[in-house]
Amino acid sequence: MNATHHGYADDQKKIIARLNRIEGQVRGICQMTENGEYCIDILTQISAVNSALKSVALLLVEDHLNHCVKEAIEEGREVSEAKIAEASAAIARLVKS
Amino acid sequence: MNATHHGYADDQKKIIARLNRIEGQVRGICQMTENGEYCIDILTQISAVNSALKSVALLLVEDHLNHCVKEAIEEGREVSEAKIAEASAAIARLVKS
Amino acid sequence: MNATHHGYADDQKKIIARLNRIEGQVRGICQMTENGEYCIDILTQISAVNSALKSVALLLVEDHLNHCVKEAIEEGREVSEAKIAEASAAIARLVKS
Amino acid sequence: MNATHHGYADDQKKIIARLNRIEGQVRGICQMTENGEYCIDILTQISAVNSALKSVALLLVEDHLNHCVKEAIEEGREVSEAKIAEASAAIARLVKS
Numbered sequence: 230m231n232a233t234h235h236g237y238a239d240d241q242k243k244i245i246a247r248l249n250r251i252e253g254q255v256r257g258i259c260q261m262t263e264n265g266e267y268c269i270d271i272l273t274q275i276s277a278v279n280s281a282l283k284s285v286a287l288l289l290v291e292d293h294l295n296h297c298v299k300e301a302i303e304e305g306r307e308v309s310e311a312k313i314a315e316a317s318a319a320i321a322r323l324v325k326s
Numbered sequence: 327m328n329a330t331h332h333g334y335a336d337d338q339k340k341i342i343a344r345l346n347r348i349e350g351q352v353r354g355i356c357q358m359t360e361n362g363e364y365c366i367d368i369l370t371q372i373s374a375v376n377s378a379l380k381s382v383a384l385l386l387v388e389d390h391l392n393h394c395v396k397e398a399i400e401e402g403r404e405v406s407e408a409k410i411a412e413a414s415a416a417i418a419r420l421v422k423s
Numbered sequence: 424m425n426a427t428h429h430g431y432a433d434d435q436k437k438i439i440a441r442l443n444r445i446e447g448q449v450r451g452i453c454q455m456t457e458n459g460e461y462c463i464d465i466l467t468q469i470s471a472v473n474s475a476l477k478s479v480a481l482l483l484v485e486d487h488l489n490h491c492v493k494e495a496i497e498e499g500r501e502v503s504e505a506k507i508a509e510a511s512a513a514i515a516r517l518v519k520s
Numbered sequence: 521m522n523a524t525h526h527g528y529a530d531d532q533k534k535i536i537a538r539l540n541r542i543e544g545q546v547r548g549i550c551q552m553t554e555n556g557e558y559c560i561d562i563l564t565q566i567s568a569v570n571s572a573l574k575s576v577a578l579l580l581v582e583d584h585l586n587h588c589v590k591e592a593i594e595e596g597r598e599v600s601e602a603k604i605a606e607a608s609a610a611i612a613r614l615v616k617s
Contacts, residue, residue: 248359392504
């Protein structure tokens with residue numbers, strides 16, 4: 230773990246806990262499908278997972294802006310523009326996903 | 327597994343395979359977070375999982391319309407309106423997720 | 424207006440009223456941009472328009488299933504499969520938009 | 521127009537042009553609905569407008585990060601945290617819209 234590489238140190242445990250729960254939800258959806266459960270019930274669970282994943286992603290975006298992007302700008306590093314372009318591209322992928 | 331309850335019989339194996347892969351992807355994202363990998367790389371993976379889940383959901387929607395909804399309408403069952411309302415609500419949840 | 428072509432006859436006035444309101448909202452966003460108003464305020468309005476458009480779209484989807492798709496299936500028309508494939512493709516575009 | 525309030529000065533003309541085009545698209549969708557055109561064709565246009573609006577929004581997000589947020593951080597203003605929280609909330613509304 231490298232403090233200079235990620236900005237979610239303060240939220241790391243929370244994010245891991247949420248991702249573990251999401252992994253369990255996906256496993257549950259897989260099991261529902263194997264059991265031949267009703268399409269609509271599976272769809273409802275998939276929508277719930279999508280929302281949960283987006284919440285995790287939005288937390289990561291905020292942490293990234295608050296740390297990685299903020300530090301790049303504070304240090305006046307030439308990379309600050311590249312950092313913002315990179316963050317914007319990641320946000321675009323999320324919005325379109 | 328109850329043929330009268332689900333409409334994805336023909337795609338069941340494909341859906342299970344895709345969900346298994348998605349479960350692995352989520353586990354991988356969890357591992358990346360534990361390793362303190364870079365925020366942007368995690369965000370990219372989350373966006374990929376969202377897209378993959380939406381693809382599975384859209385396949386389920388089509389199967390549901392082609393079987394569950396179609397059969398309800400063909401049988402002229404009174405439930406056909408309820409069936410369409412139920413499908414529409416599931417599609418709305420997906421669109422908003 | 425051709426009753427055989429569209430399924431939103433009962434909601435037509437409501438949909439037109441909503442689209443008129445959305446058109447006004449987009450014009451307002453355009454005006455905000457010309458006035459050099461704050462980015463975040465413009466973004467908030469764009470998100471509101473997106474949600475409003477999705478609501479109209481979901482109403483159209485439900486009307487389409489309830490009328491166009493239902494009639495195609497009831498008439499046992501060969502086109503019923505094509506009709507469902509067409510609806511599914513439209514739902515997919517909406518989900519991915 | 522106030523340079524301290526918005527970060528999209530360089531893209532203002534482009535954004536206005538795109539919003540004007542989107543306004544015209546919404547007017548066209550309204551007209552299609554009045555003409556009783558086919559549900560699916562209207563849905564396709566709505567999805568296109570959603571994508572176009574998201575593109576404008578993502579351009580605004582990048583401009584906002586590159587100017588408003590960057591300046592707040594560079595000036596070491598106490599408001600920089602509030603600025604990032606505000607941007608994150610706007611991104612969240614966009615992602616969920």
